[in-house]
Amino acid sequence: MVLQVFISSFLASLGFAILFNIKKNKLWLAGLGGSIGGVVHFLCVSHGYPEVLALFVAAIAFSLFSEICARMERTPVTTFVICALIPLVPGGGMYRMMVQAISSDAIGALHIGIETLSYAGALVLGIMFVSTITKGMTAFTKRSVYELKKDKKKG
Numbered sequence: 001m002v003l004q005v006f007i008s009s010f011l012a013s014l015g016f017a018i019l020f021n022i023k024k025n026k027l028w029l030a031g032l033g034g035s036i037g038g039v040v041h042f043l044c045v046s047h048g049y050p051e052v053l054a055l056f057v058a059a060i061a062f063s064l065f066s067e068i069c070a071r072m073e074r075t076p077v078t079t080f081v082i083c084a085l086i087p088l089v090p091g092g093g094m095y096r097m098m099v100q101a102i103s104s105d106a107i108g109a110l111h112i113g114i115e116t117l118s119y120a121g122a123l124v125l126g127i128m129f130v131s132t133i134t135k136g137m138t139a140f141t142k143r144s145v146y147e148l149k150k151d152k153k154k155g
């Protein structure tokens with residue numbers, strides 16, 4: 001089952017990478033990022049974690065991978081993050097919410113809508129968590145290098 005999730009997430013991310021005109025050498029990395037997120041999500045859910053936590057952990061996993069790949073390939077992080085995010089986007093929840101709204105079940109639509117927004121929020125928080133940490137680390141290392149150069153000039 002994990003292999004099936006890996007392959008389907010990989011193909012979904014790869015398809016969007018092609019759609020976004022990502023260069024050949026980065027296509028496979030974009031697909032791999034999506035499969036990492038899909039597999040981590042599947043493993044968390046299969047071990048009994050709540051859906052929101054599973055999405056948060058999966059977002060952290062594919063965001064870390066995306067940050068590393070972006071540095072290696074010298075390309076913007078969004079190149080990999082957006083493609084990796086696609087298999088986890090809760091589009092089905094929005095569809096079910098609209099079905100409930102059309103069938104005049106406002107309470108059901110509201111319940112599904114809030115649940116779907118919490119899933120999307122967990123994904124956003126996971127991405128922001130990794131992005132904030134890497135930006136802080138980058139700023140710290142740049143500042144340290146700048147101070148070393150400054151001290152070298154004085155001495």
